[in-house]
Amino acid sequence: MNVATAPIVAAAPLNAAPLLEIENYSGSFRARNGDLTPVLYNVSLQLKTGVITAVVGETGSGKTLVASSILGIQPATFVRTSGRILLGGVDLVSLDEKGLRKIRGGQISMVFQDARAALNPMFTVGRQLADVHQRLHGSGKAEAMEAAVDAIRRVHIPEPARRARQYPHEFSGGMAQRAMIAMAALICEPQLLILDEPTTGLDVTIQSEIMDLILELSRSRGLTTCLITHDLGVVAATCEEVVVMNAGRVVETGSAETIFTAAKDGYTRKLLAASQLGEMAA
Amino acid sequence: MRIGIGILAFYVAVAILSCFWTPYDPLQPGVGDSYSPPSWAFPLGTDRLGADMLSRMMTGARYDLGIAVVAVFIALVVGTTLGTVAGYYGGVVDTIAMRLVEMFEAFPGLLFAMLVVKAVGPGVLNVIVVLSFAGIPTYLRLARGEIRSRRSWQYAEAARMVGNRSWRVAFAHLLPNSAGPLLAYTSINAAFAALVTASLGFLGLGLDPNTPEWGNMIARGQDGVMTGEWWISFFPGLAILGMTGAFYLLGDAISDVTDPRRRR
Numbered sequence: 001m002n003v004a005t006a007p008i009v010a011a012a013p014l015n016a017a018p019l020l021e022i023e024n025y026s027g028s029f030r031a032r033n034g035d036l037t038p039v040l041y042n043v044s045l046q047l048k049t050g051v052i053t054a055v056v057g058e059t060g061s062g063k064t065l066v067a068s069s070i071l072g073i074q075p076a077t078f079v080r081t082s083g084r085i086l087l088g089g090v091d092l093v094s095l096d097e098k099g100l101r102k103i104r105g106g107q108i109s110m111v112f113q114d115a116r117a118a119l120n121p122m123f124t125v126g127r128q129l130a131d132v133h134q135r136l137h138g139s140g141k142a143e144a145m146e147a148a149v150d151a152i153r154r155v156h157i158p159e160p161a162r163r164a165r166q167y168p169h170e171f172s173g174g175m176a177q178r179a180m181i182a183m184a185a186l187i188c189e190p191q192l193l194i195l196d197e198p199t200t201g202l203d204v205t206i207q208s209e210i211m212d213l214i215l216e217l218s219r220s221r222g223l224t225t226c227l228i229t230h231d232l233g234v235v236a237a238t239c240e241e242v243v244v245m246n247a248g249r250v251v252e253t254g255s256a257e258t259i260f261t262a263a264k265d266g267y268t269r270k271l272l273a274a275s276q277l278g279e280m281a282a
Numbered sequence: 283m284r285i286g287i288g289i290l291a292f293y294v295a296v297a298i299l300s301c302f303w304t305p306y307d308p309l310q311p312g313v314g315d316s317y318s319p320p321s322w323a324f325p326l327g328t329d330r331l332g333a334d335m336l337s338r339m340m341t342g343a344r345y346d347l348g349i350a351v352v353a354v355f356i357a358l359v360v361g362t363t364l365g366t367v368a369g370y371y372g373g374v375v376d377t378i379a380m381r382l383v384e385m386f387e388a389f390p391g392l393l394f395a396m397l398v399v400k401a402v403g404p405g406v407l408n409v410i411v412v413l414s415f416a417g418i419p420t421y422l423r424l425a426r427g428e429i430r431s432r433r434s435w436q437y438a439e440a441a442r443m444v445g446n447r448s449w450r451v452a453f454a455h456l457l458p459n460s461a462g463p464l465l466a467y468t469s470i471n472a473a474f475a476a477l478v479t480a481s482l483g484f485l486g487l488g489l490d491p492n493t494p495e496w497g498n499m500i501a502r503g504q505d506g507v508m509t510g511e512w513w514i515s516f517f518p519g520l521a522i523l524g525m526t527g528a529f530y531l532l533g534d535a536i537s538d539v540t541d542p543r544r545r546r
Contacts, residue, residue, distance in 0.1 A: 073442055097448075105444035117436040121543060122458040132444045167542045180440075188444060 018046035019192055019224045020108075025069065025083030036079065040065060040248045043083070047192060052218055052225040054235040054256070056271070057245035063228045066245075067194050069093075071108055072100040087192075106136050109188040113197040115176035119168035125179050126152070126164025133187050151182040155213055174206035178213065185217045193218065194226045199234060207231075211238055232275040236260060244268045286469075286531030293525055297343040304337035308494045317511045327513040329502060338494035339517055345495040346525065349406065350475040353413035354468050360414070361421025362457070362464055368422065369429030370452035376426070383419040391416045395478050399487050409488050413475045424467060428460030462540045469533025473526035480522050496522050 025043040028036035040062050047053050055063045068074045070085055070092060085092040092103065112118040120128055129148035133139055139147065145164070152160040155178040168176055177198060185193050195214060199207040215238050218225040227239060235242060235256065242259040244252040244267065252265040263269045306313040311331035318328040326335035368379040386394070398412045429452060432438060441455040442448070482488030483497025491498055496518035503514025538544045 071443060073439060101445045101447065103445075104442070110440075110443050112436055112440060114436060118440040120437040120441070120455055120459070122461075122541075135445065169543050183444070 016048040016050055019049045019087070020047040020070065020226075021084075021086045022046075022066065022070075023084045023086065025066065025080070025085060027065070027069070027074075027078055027080045027083075029075075029077050030079050031077075036081075038081070038248070039078075043245070043248070043250050045243045045250055045253060047224055047226050048241065049224050050222045051241055052215070052227060052239045053241040053243060054227045054229060054239035055243045055245060056229060056232060056235055058230055058271075060247075061245040062248040063245050064196055067110070067196055067226065067228050070192075070194065071104055071110060072097075105132065105188045105190070107190055108192045108194065109184040109190040110194040110196060111177070111180050111184045111198050113200050115180035115198075116168050116171065116173060118180055119171075119176060121168055124165050124167055125171065125176075129164070129179070129183050129187050132183055136188060147187065148182075151186040152179060154186055155179070155182040155217075157182075174202050174210060177202065177206075177210055181210070181213060181217065185221070185223065190223070192224045192226065194228070196228045197230070198227070199229070199231065207234070214238065232271065244271065286528045286533075286535065289524055289528035290532065293343050293347050293521075293528070296340050297347050300337075300340035300344050304334075304340050306334035306337045308333065308337040308341040309492065317506065317514075319511075320513055326517050327511075329499070329514050330506070335499075335513065335517060338499060339496070339521060341494040342496045342499060342518065342521065345406070345489065345493065346476050346479055346497075346522070349410055349413065349479045350472045350525075350529075353410045353475045354417060354472045356410070356414035357417030357471060358421055358464065358468055361418040362425045364418070365422040365425025365427075366429050366452050366457055366460075369426035370433055370448065370456065372430070379422060379426070383423055386416075386419045387423075391474065392478055392481055395482060396485065396487055399482055404487065404489055406489060409479060409482060413478060416478070417471050417475070420467065420471070421464060424464055425457075425460060428463060429456050432456050432459055462536070462538075465536045465540055466533045469529040469531075469536065473529040476522060476525050476529070480518075 022043055022045050025040060026038065027040045028038045030036055043062070043066055045053075045055070045066075055066065057063050065074060065078065069078075069080070072092065072095070080093060083093070087103065087107065092100070095103070119125060123131075126145060126148045129151055130141070130144035133144040133147045134141070137144075149160045149164045152164055157163050157175060157178050163171075163175075171179060181198070184190070198214065199210050202210065211234055214225070214227070217223065227235070229235060239256050242254060242256050243250055244259065244265065246267045252259065252263065252268045259268060260272065263272060311333045313334050314324050314328040314332050316328065316330055316332045318324050318332070320327045324334055324336065326339060328334055329338070364379060368376040394416055395412045398415070399408055402408050402412075433456065438451055438456055441451045446455070479488060479495065480497030480500065483493075483495045484501040486501060489495050489498060491502075499518040500515045503511065503518075506512065506514045
């Protein structure tokens with residue numbers, strides 16, 4: 001299945017209300033001697049309800065840091081110096097650990113780059129999914145395992161019942177990423193799904209399958225999705241909104257069409273030229 | 283591994299059997315002649331007081347194995363719990379825990395056990411408490427190192443990301459990944475505990491001198507070694523060697539079994 005044939009429900013309108021707003025978010029890394037090194041400068045962006053938004057930029061541009069700040073799992077040495085992160089009017093930055101725990105998983109969930117490292121090697125994949133289901137939905141053991149197998153089936157992993165009994169090391173990279181997506185999107189049932197470079201390190205064919213799956217799940221469930229990536233090819237094929245980041249700053253924001261055909265910022269044009277997508281889109 | 287389990291199963295069976303049946307009363311002197319060599323009537327001979335060595339050996343399994351297993355279990359649970367907390371949360375708790383561990387580790391285990399047993403007096407309970415205490419620092423250090431090195435791994439982050447409480451991330455997600463080295467150490471610790479129990483007995487510090495414990499029995503028989511009554515010290519020594527060896531063999535295999543990646 002490729003993007004063109006995926007059963008896509010119509011994308012949400014781009015004027016939809018924002019689910020999450022980041023306003024003037026700045027922060028620095030604190031060195032051992034107490035010195036602050038600024039890494040994020042007044043980052044402002046919106047993730048509109050039901051829309052797939054891409055955050056693009058090269059390595060070190062701060063995109064992962066922004067995503068982890070949303071969930072409050074940023075590195076311990078990171079210090080916020082200003083700004084707010086609003087989810088439905090609630091400032092996530094002001095929440096304590098208990099408040100953030102309620103948000104994590106149930107309202108916002110995340111898919112990591114290396115799925116095999118994000119799955120616990122000691123437990124079967126099925127059990128890990130079932131555990132999360134039990135925790136978030138208060139289900140019984142058998143019911144949770146049923147939900148886990150069902151989620152594995154819905155991300156197109158063959159023989160889901162057998163696969164659920166296997167350990168992460170018995171999964172290939174692409175398969176593990178599917179399982180991780182099953183956990184983050186189907187078991188957690190969040191309002192916002194953040195995907196941090198979900199296809200990096202996978203074969204090109206597997207990459208496109210994973211993106212198809214993300215697209216299918218996001219559209220069919222009306223999920224607000226934030227895709228963090230440096231792969232503009234992936235963005236062109238799947239996303240409606242694009243946020244371009246460079247050196248800790250948001251340099252350009254707009255619809256995917258605008259960004260790919262009429263980018264205003266010099267860095268964005270450079271990025272497009274490097275990936276040769278600007279010309280393709282034009 | 284099978285050899286280790288086999289030998290330990292034999293010891294456990296003997297210890298259980300000794301609760302119900304021994305050829306003679308192990309505490310009864312004069313069931314045979316003093317210093318009878320191994321014979322059909324007394325397969326392992328008799329000691330100076332004429333008590334049956336086989337009966338005493340069987341009862342000894344109960345003491346030595348029981349003390350080792352209980353002491354190791356307590357040390358494992360307490361040491362691992364403290365180590366997990368210190369490793370996961372770090373900070374002041376970690377600093378205090380590690381400095382205390384270093385203080386305790388500066389003492390050799392046997393010397394520490396001797397000093398404390400001498401101070402609090404002999405008895406099974408005291409020996410167990412001392413041995414558990416002596417084992418805690420190593421488990422604490424091991425667990426702390428394992429948890430600390432895995433704290434920022436991605437599956438820990440993923441567990442936090444789905445809203446798990448921090449203690450759950452530490453004990454339910456990280457600790458199972460650290461179980462291999464900890465469980466492998468239990469066998470080394472059990473062997474050490476058995477040796478220290480026997481050593482304390484030998485030095486006359488551990489249990490009551492009349493208790494049929496292997497270390498006591500070696501101590502009682504040491505005079506005989508020079509005059510040809512070798513069996514009184516030899517068989518308890520062999521029993522200790524077998525038990526510690528079995529624990530070591532088992533330990534090597536445990537870390538393989540606990541890790542699904544290495545399970546065959």
